[in-house]
Amino acid sequence: MEDKHFNIRVEGETTLVFKPEGLLAALVCDVPDHQVLQDANDKLYRGVAKNVPTRISALGVPSKYHTKPDGTPELISRPDRNHPRYIYARKYARDGVMGALDPTTNKAEYARIKLDVNDIPTAFAHAELLRDVYAEYAPEHYQRQMEAIAKVHPHWAMRGLPFTTATDNWCFPTYPHVESGDFKPGLGIITVKYYGACPYSWLVLPRYDLGILVKAGDVLLVDVGNEVHANTAIPEHDGYGTTSGRLATIHYLRPKLANCGTPEEESRRRELYLAKVAAKREARQRARRRCK
Numbered sequence: 633m634e635d636k637h638f639n640i641r642v643e644g645e646t647t648l649v650f651k652p653e654g655l656l657a658a659l660v661c662d663v664p665d666h667q668v669l670q671d672a673n674d675k676l677y678r679g680v681a682k683n684v685p686t687r688i689s690a691l692g693v694p695s696k697y698h699t700k701p702d703g704t705p706e707l708i709s710r711p712d713r714n715h716p717r718y719i720y721a722r723k724y725a726r727d728g729v730m731g732a733l734d735p736t737t738n739k740a741e742y743a744r745i746k747l748d749v750n751d752i753p754t755a756f757a758h759a760e761l762l763r764d765v766y767a768e769y770a771p772e773h774y775q776r777q778m779e780a781i782a783k784v785h786p787h788w789a790m791r792g793l794p795f796t797t798a799t800d801n802w803c804f805p806t807y808p809h810v811e812s813g814d815f816k817p818g819l820g821i822i823t824v825k826y827y828g829a830c831p832y833s834w835l836v837l838p839r840y841d842l843g844i845l846v847k848a849g850d851v852l853l854v855d856v857g858n859e860v861h862a863n864t865a866i867p868e869h870d871g872y873g874t875t876s877g878r879l880a881t882i883h884y885l886r887p888k889l890a891n892c893g894t895p896e897e898e899s900r901r902r903e904l905y906l907a908k909v910a911a912k913r914e915a916r917q918r919a920r921r922r923c924k
C-alpha cells in the first residue's frame with residue numbers, strides 16, 4: 633500500500649477512532665516512560681525478529697506446492713519463493729514471537745513458549761505499561777480480554793496481563809490481512825520504533841480510508857483481529873534491514889491457548905508429535921530403500 637491509498641490521517645495526537653460496532657483504534661501519543669522501555673528492550677526485540685516471515689496473508693504472497701528434489705510435489709504448500717514480495721521479505725523482513733503459541737498443524741502440534749516474557753524484567757515491564765494504556769483507553773475490550781485469558785492456563789500467559797503472546801516485526805511492511813489467531817473481541821497493542829534514515833510506514837485500515845502513524849513513545853490499540861490492515865511500503869534505501877529499519881511489536885491474546893493443557897501435558901504432546909514425525913521419516917526411508 634502507499635500514501636495515496638487513504639485520505640484520513642491520524643498522527644502525533646492522542647486520537648480515538650470509532651466504527652458503528654465500537655472502538656476501531658486508539659492512538660495514544662507520548663506515553664510517559666514508554667520510550668525508555670522501548671530502548672531498554674531494543675536488542676531483545678531485534679534479536680527475536682530473526683526469521684524470514686512465513687505468514688502468507690501478511691506477506692501477500694500466494695502459496696503453492698513446491699517440487700521436491702526427486703520431482704514429486706511437497707505435501708505442504710509454501711509461499712511462492714519467486715514472488716517479488718517474498719524476495720523483498722527474504723532480503724529485509726524478519727519476525728519472531730515472544731510468549732506462547734498454540735499448536736501449529738504439521739509443524740509443532742503442541743503449545744509452547746518461544747521466549748518467556750515473565751522471566752525478562754524489561755520486557756515484562758513494557759507489557760505492563762501496554763496493559764495500563766489498554767485498560768485506560770479501551771476498558772471494555774480490556775475487560776473481555778481479561779475474562780478470556782482467565783480461561784488460559786497461567787503458564788501460557790504474561791503474568792496477570794491480558795496477553796499470551798507478542799510478535800516482533802523488523803522491516804516488514806505487511807500486505808492487507810486480518811489476524812487469524814487473535815482474540816476477536818479484544819485488540820492488538822502495537823508499538824513502533826524507527827532506526828537510521830528509515831522512512832515512516834503508516835498502518836492503513838483500507839475499509840475506513842484511514843492511515844495511522846505510530847512513532848516511538850506512542851501506543852496503538854487496534855482491532856487487527858477483525859479489520860483488514862496493512863502498512864505502507866518502505867522503499868529500499870542505504871542500510872535498510874541493518875542500520876536502518878522499522879521495528880514493531882504487537883501484544884495480543886491467542887484464545888486457542890484456552891484449549892491447551894498444562895505444561896506437562898503439552899510436553900507429552902510434544903514427545904508424541906516428535907515420535908510421529910520420526911516414525912514418518914523412517915517409513916519414508918524404508919520405502920525409498922525398497923524402491924532402489
Ligand SMILES: [Fe+2]
Nearest residue numbers: 806811856861
Ligand atoms: Fe497484522
